[in-house]
Structure formats: structure tokens, C-alpha cells
Amino acid sequence: MPPAWQRHPRYFILVALVISATIYVLNPYQSPLRADSYAAYIRDNELPAKLQRADRVYSEVITSRKDMIRKFGPTPRDIVMFPPDKEPWPAYTVWSFFPPSYHCPHELERIGSLGDGGKWACGMSRLEHKPDCLIYTFGMNYETSFEAALLERTRHCEVWGYDYRSNSFGSSIKSNYRAHFFPWGLANIDAHGPNDEHKLYTLKTLLEMNRHDHIDVLKIDIEGWEFEVLTQILQPYIASGEPLPFGQLLVELHTWEKKFEDFLPWWEMLEAAGLRPFMTEINLVYQNYNRGKDTDLAEYSFINVRGDNIFITDPPSPLDVGI
Template identity: 80%
Template sequence: MPSIWQRHPRYVVFVALVLFSTFYLLNPYQSTIPLDSYAAYIRDNDLPAKILRAEQVYTKVIDNRKQLIRKFGPTPHDVLMFPPDKDPWPAYTVWSFFPPSFHCPHEMERIGALGDGGKWTCGMSRLEHKPDCIIYTFGMNYETSFEAEMLERTRHCQVWGYDYRSNSFGSHIKSNYRAHFLPYGLANFDAHEASNKDKLYTLKTLLELNKHDHIDVLKIDIEGWEFEVLKQILEPYIASGEPLPFGQLLVEIHTWEKKFEDFLPWWEMLEAAGLRPFMTEVNLVYQNYNRGKDTDLAEYSFINIKGNNIFISDPPASSTEPNVI
């Protein structure tokens, strides 16, 4: 009896085509994008590629900053923080030189209260189920809507709050075993003996006391002390080449009495440590009560692109946490 292949040759051809197409499509070495298509040149679908692309964009911004300094300087010594409104009229402020042009590779959102208190963040969803999530926050002065929302939205985050002007978190946080408050101040030196009225600690000392080796989010609002404090924190890591022990920095910058020639190297120090600004918000609430004066205060949010923190590196696939859909 003739086989089915002899009786239906067209069927044989059809089966062969199906098998060939299947092997072709399932071949892991076969690109599904034609090489002559512009899509073949797009390589920023994964997290490391997105970080690299954002860094390329930010490098261009640094070059543009140098050009702007030459235009209005021509040296940093000649650049004014907030030029007077008179001829020749320079259309800039200090904030024009430092745009938040690094692209956040995740969702970007404002956590906490609208107006004063809330902070712009990048990828907070990556902390929702992180088992060793740590948040440090300094200078809250009872405005703790950011801290309260982070506690509410995460399963494991431990929030460590410090403020020597307060004796507790604000009313946003009731009783929560993951919230830890201490009436300490963040400084660039340690001064917490019995004779010290205000107990001041360096970040390094607090990490040692708490037995922490990383911080996912570091939030700082210490009324101008951020310049000395961040210098003390960052310089050892820049010298050693080691990555900073935190993934994001949310800081309010107070430029009171600052000169551009001093502010510029401080900012470049942040960049050398791996910090990249992805969002800023000039403090218009402060400006509303200080009309006619300089716009001295601005909130900046930075992501740390060095190391393997949760915002630039995916966690191991063998996580013990259940899958969440």
C-alpha cells in the first residue's frame, strides 16, 4: 500500500516548511530583527543598557555646562549664583548649570505630601518586597509623610529617622515596629558625649552602630550642613574607588552665602562619587515667604550608578520571595 507521503506530495512539502520555520524561529542564535532595520541598532531594553544610555546623555550635559561657564564666566570665579536684573542681562541662575538630566530607568514618582515634605524618587517599586530594605532620613522636623508612605508601601523596609530638633516622628507615623527614631543630628564629625547638648553623628558611625552595610534611600535635609556632611561621606569612597553605600540620595540643597566657584567643585564631587541627578524641584514654598530674594533652595534626587544597588542591578533570580503578579 503506497505511503501517505507518496499519495500526498504537497502534504510532505507543507510539513517540511512548518518544521523548517519552527526550527528557524526557535533558534536562539537567530536574530528576529533584520540587520537593515533601524530597530537592530536599539540596544537599551535591559537595565544595564538603560544606565549606559543615560550616562551617555549626562556626559553631554557636563560638556554643555563647561560651555555655559565659558559663556557667562569665562571662569567659575566670574559666574554669579543669581545675577542681578540689569544689563548685560544674563539669562541664568545657578540651577541652570545643573539640570537633572540623568534618566531614571524605572518609574519616577513623588512620595509623601504635595508641597513641602514630599520627595521625587526613582523605582520605589523595587523596594516593595526587598527583604533587606533600609532607609535613612535626616532632618524631618516632624514632617514625615515621605517616611510614612514608604512604610505603608513596603513589606520589609526599616526606616531610621534622625533629628536632634525633634523627639519623635511626625503624626503621619503612629506605631510601627519598622520605624526607628533617635534625636541625633547628622554631621561631618562625631560629638555625642554626655557633655554635648546636641548629639551629632557621622553617617559612618551610625552605620556601624546599626550594623548596616548599605542604605537603599538616603534622605537629607539639614539646613545647609549638607555641603560639609556630604564631603565627609563621599571623599573616602572617591579615594578608594569603592561604591557609595546607598542607592539613592534625596537632598535639599541650601545655597545661602555660597559662591559658584565653591559650589561647582562640590557638585563635581557628587558626580565623581557616581551620583547622577534625575529630578529637581526648586523650593517655591520657601520662595513664597522670601519674595524678592534669591531662589536659594532646591530639592535634588540622585541615583548612584556605581556598585550593584537595587536601582541599577536586578536581584538574583533565586529569590526566596514569592512571585508577585
């Protein structure tokens, strides 16, 4: 009698193919995916690949912004921040030109209380065990649920808080050796002499006083002064090409009496410094108590895409540093 493979050749070929495919799939030593394969394209989940995709998306948004200005302008001088309620009713507000379209490469979550006080942040899990974690926060006015949450969920983070309207952190922060408060204000100039009613400091001066050279999260809510202050902070870094000394910027923008032709170059300055918006929240609490007026206030969260801050660069492993 002839062997089984001669009597049923098609069946034998099928069984051989199944066995070969199983060995190939389970083989731990098989060659890596080709760079041009479809599987390779959908498995690029490492941090550099995520940032590269986010950069590409954001560059398209910048192009769309220019197109939108030409459509409704055609120049920035012609753009109204909040168009009046009359024909032709253009379908935009100032916030439409600046969507938070940069992808947070980590978890996106709201830290602190719901409603007024909490902030949207990216990748706070990367701070939970960071040894030299620093948070700077300005303009709390006793609302410190954001700061309290970060102190609670991290092992080493220190919070440095400044507000000349207050004399302490809010009630949400109890005595904590990692929390440092000063009744001073953030400004674009140093004005803290004996004759100054409010003690004002630049960020550069505070960093020098505290002997810090980096900040993981910088939070600013200073009632409209953010435009002058951030201009003073960013311009030296843009001129030198050095990366900003902070990883994230969480700021409330107050556009009272602002014109689009002035707001646009200020925003483009943020972009030139490496800041990319990944989240926004219009302040509807403010809007609720100022009905009939423009939606002037918006919270924005930015990630700094330059340098080697913890949100865009993985820390070295013990093997990398020879430990």
C-alpha cells in the same frame, strides 16, 4: 488543462510569498535580530542599556556646562549664582548649570505629600518586596509623609530617622515596628558626649552602631550643613574607589551665601563619587515667603551609578542562585 500555477503564475508567486512571510513571522525558532539592525537598536530596553544611554546623555550635559561657564564667565570665579536684575540680564541661575539630566531607568514618582515634605524618587517599586530594605532619613522636623508612604507600600523596609529638633516621627507615622527614631543630628564630626547640647553623629558611626553596611535611600535635609556632611561622607569612597553605601540620595540644597566657584567643585565631587541627578524641584514654598530674595533652595534626587545597588542591578533570580 494545465495546472493552476501554470495558468496564473503571478498569482501563485504572490500567494507563495504571503505564506512564506507568515511562516517566518510566526516561527518561534527564527534567528535573533542582527546586532546592527534597526530593530535591535530600538529594542535594547534592558537595564544595562538604559543606564548606558543615560551615561551618554549626562556626559553631553557636563560638556554643555563647561561651555556655559566659558560663555558667562569665562571662569567659575566670574559666575554669579543669581545675576542681578540689570543689563545684560544673562539668562541663567545657578540651577541652570546643573540640570537633572540623568534618566531614571525605572518609574519616577513623588513619594509623600504634595508641596513641602514629599520627595521625587526613582524605582521605589524595586523596594516593595526587598528583604533587607533600609531607609535613612535626617532632618524631618515632624514632616514624615515620605517615610510613612514607604513604610505603607513596602513589606520589609525599615526607616531609621534622626533629628535633634524633634522627639519623635511626625503624626503620619503611627506606631510601627519598622520605624526607628533618635533625637540626634547628622554631622561631619562625632560630637555626642555628655557636654554636647545636641548629639551629633557621622553617617559612618551610625552605620556601625546599627550594624548596617548599605542604605537603599538616604534622605537629607539639614539646613545648609549638607555641604560639609556630604564632603565628609563621600571623600573616603572617592579616595578608595569603593562604591557609596547607598543607592539614592534625596537632598535639599541650601545655597545661602554660597559662591559658584565653591559650589561647582562640591557638585563635581558628587559626580566623582558616582551620583547622578535625575530630578530637581525648586523650593517655591520657601520662595513664596521670601519674595524678593534669591531662589536659594532646591530639592535634588540622585541615583548612585556605581556598585550593585538595587536601582542599577537586577537581583539574582532563584535559578541563578540555585534555589
